[in-house]
Amino acid sequence: MRGAFRADVGEKPEAVLDGALVEDPRVTRSGTSSVYTRGDAGGVKASLPITIQGRLDSGASVTMINAQNWGHPGPPFGLPEYLAHYAIVGDRNISGPGQLFSCTRFRFGDPYWLGLLQDGETAAVGLDGSTLSVDAADDGNWLLYTSASPVTQQRLHTVVISGCLTLAELALDQDFHARDTQVRINDGDAWLTVHGPGANTPPKEFEYRTLLPREELTLERFANWIPINDTLDGIGRAAARSIDGFL
Structure with a gap:
């Protein structure tokens, strides 16, 4: 999945992805239609921390640790925006916070x-x-x-x-x-x-x-x-x- 990774000095690393990585509980799909229901409970579940592994255009591997979606659930409702506690960039991905x-x-x-x-x-x-x-x-x-x-x-x-x-x-x-x-x-x-x-x-x-x-x-x-x-x-x-x- 494509996306944009950003790691400004002193800030939490961010990734805006073209689609959702996990099923968002705020979205209900029925046939060809989808309904996006905003709610506190669904929002909490949607922002649970995950580990994201990817590869940059430069060829370097990036792993985002405890990344949470503070954006949208994905098309057609807007793009997910993940903020991570930290990210590790180099010649390989790591397994997660327990690495x-x-x-x-x-x-x-x-x-x-x-x-x-x-x-x-x-x-x-x-x-x-x-x-x-x-x-x-x-x-x-x-x-x-x-x-x-x-x-x-x-x-x-x-x-x-x-x-x-x-x-x-x-x-x-x-x-x-x-x-x-x-x-x-x-x-x-x-x-x-x-x-x-x-x-x-x-x-x-x-x-x-x-x-x-x-x-x-x-x-x-x-x-x-x-x-x-x-x-x-x-x-x-x-x-x-x-x-x-x-x-």
Whole structure:
């Protein structure tokens, strides 16, 4: 089925399709006629999250995770418009939100914010054999996390990426989001790019007025903080974020 895929930086990925992927409970078909009945119950059923797998005109595969139809049920009543929590684009489709990955790499802030870390530097994360290292690139260094055992993208984001961002926010008194995020199923596979809020955001200009010097954020401190932050149930990120308005 043809359609149009869109993944703007910092926004939920979107796909407008030429037809419906699943039967819409708001549509009743009888012979050659169809009736579209608007209703809360039918609307809820029609927008239940699904996994959408497709291929772009470029040849890249795209998988939309937890995609929900916020549009119409399909011709003749209008086109379905699916918004996903995130999408993964690369040389293959993934199975869904339960897909396991061996590693992720990400970067945040200014394109050269991580330039102070040395290429190839590695530190242990916890006691299970997982590692955090630096993967150098001309357009900005990456933090590369290799898990001792495969985990989901949600777990990688919640524990690893969010953990590193929390430490940076606490130390520097600035808000951060992942600028680029990629995952890999098996060691040696091509990287798959993650699109969605919190996974890819516009580059942020570095603010030189910080609580602590940026040099205090060493790779070892990032690695040591990840398992600690995982025990805090989100308290660290809440404490790091600025509060707007009056208390």
